[in-house]
Amino acid sequence: MSYRSLVIVACAAVVLTTTHSAAQSSDPFAPTASQDPAVIDQIWQKAVSKYDAPRAKILQDVDQANAAGPFRADWESLKGYKVPDWYSDAKFGIFIHWGVYSVPAFGSEWYPRMMYVPGSAEYKHHLATYGTQDKFGYKDFIPKFTAQNYDPAAWAKLFKDSGAKYVVPVFEHHDGFQMYDSALSDWTAVKMGPHRDLWGDLAKAVRAEGLHLGASSHRVEHNFFMGVGRAIRSDVNDPQNASLYGPAHNWLEAGWGISLANDFTYVSPGWTHDWLARSAEIVEKYHPDVMYFDWWIGQASVRADLARFTAFYYNTSTKNGGPVGVINYKDYAMERNSAVLDIERGQLGDIRPTKWQTDTSISNRSWGYIENDNFKSPESIVQVLVDVVSKNANLLLNVGPKSDGTIPEQAQQILREIGGWLRINGDAIYGSKPWRVFGEGPTKVAEGSFHEAELGRQIAV
Secondary structure: OOHHHHHHHHHHHHHHHHHHHHHHHHOOOOOOOOOOHHHHHHHHHHHOHHHHHHHHHHHHHHHHHHHHOOOOOOHHHHOOOOOOHHHHHHOEEEEEOOOHHHOOOOOOOOHHHHOOOOOOHHHHHHHHHOOOOOOOOHHHHHHHOOOOOOOHHHHHHHHHHOOOOEEEEEEEOOOOOEOOOOOOOOOEOOOOOOOOOHHHHHHHHHHHOOOEEEEEEOHHHHHHHOHHHHHOOOHHHOHHHHHHHOOOOOOOOOOOOOOHHHOOOOOOHHHHHHHHHHHHHHHHHHOOOEEEEOHHHHOHHHHHHHHHHHHHHHHHHHHOOOOOOEEEEEOOOOOOOOOEEEEEOOEOOOOOOOOEEEEEEOEOOOOOOOOOOOEOOHHHHHHHHHHHHHOOEEEEEEEOOOOOOOOOHHHHHHHHHHHHHHHHHHHHOOOOOOOOOOOOOOOOOOEEOOOOOOOOOOOOO
């Protein structure tokens, strides 16, 4: 191609970009799904650039800790990890899904995404209840999230009475709103909504009851979570909201049951570095004994920074004076000996020599609070606990509080009944080790994640 031709092409590209930008500025809610993902990512990076300096400082802390060791940021080193005794002995923990999504209290904790998907129940509900997504977007629920009746001491006492030994609140879910005091974001519970460090307060209360604190981060999935909002007229398209909704890429998912190696979603190094910094910030500020991650840390573009975080967390946890930390991962996201496998809403069919965990919710339809949910019976939860403990696992049981900060009374009662059973039978659970066989009889469970219904555990009360 001649120099003159190159100039013409370049000028045409500038005209197209300028035209698109002009159209976007005149109508900030217009769909942007066809935009270059690199451009979309740059809009997000610009929106969060005010935090470049503190982010860089945390990333420097990560690399300095890893240089000092003993763990290196590679899987050969990380596979030498050993699960701490307290976690192996604990057997039972509490998971908490609480956030802005508890305000609409409809569908599930995926409401932030599904409200932008035409035809979905959440989309129809949102139009009928709040109006169009350009006039009332997910961000507009934040002022309604007040947590006015939140009592972390009462929560901690309830969890203690349930027989749980560790508590794992979701510090940030896929929606991108942080439930803690972060120096890397404007969109936090301290700076808006409740104007309170919700999980910082719970951390103090949980530890005062002698329980271990964990932290769950679902931040990495936010890379694509709000991307559906770009396909319709909505506030997701507005660059002014990019620091919350962004980058909001199109999710080129691998498909159900297919390895994340086949996920080709656009992921920038800027995104994985931000994820690493946010995860490390939680470690530095709150010193959790457990870090729980959802499935997308296994996405190929995340793997290098996942190794950096894992080494940092293990190295830092021992330097803080405690035992080495615990990381929960899904599927094949991590080297099998480098952390603790978690099976979501499902079980394994036999004893696993290395420690594992299953997680499920006390409610059947959602992890977060929704109206008119139904609940498992205490008996069915105890049955799951006994089964997984016999196979070398822990049970992490979720509760979904209401937006005002109260735990549904039905959920509280179920937790108390589980606690009553454990007070009588706890000697057979806590500190136990799997035997040569886990049970008797011909009954076999459906193995793997999301087989809960097949296990017959979806018993409503």
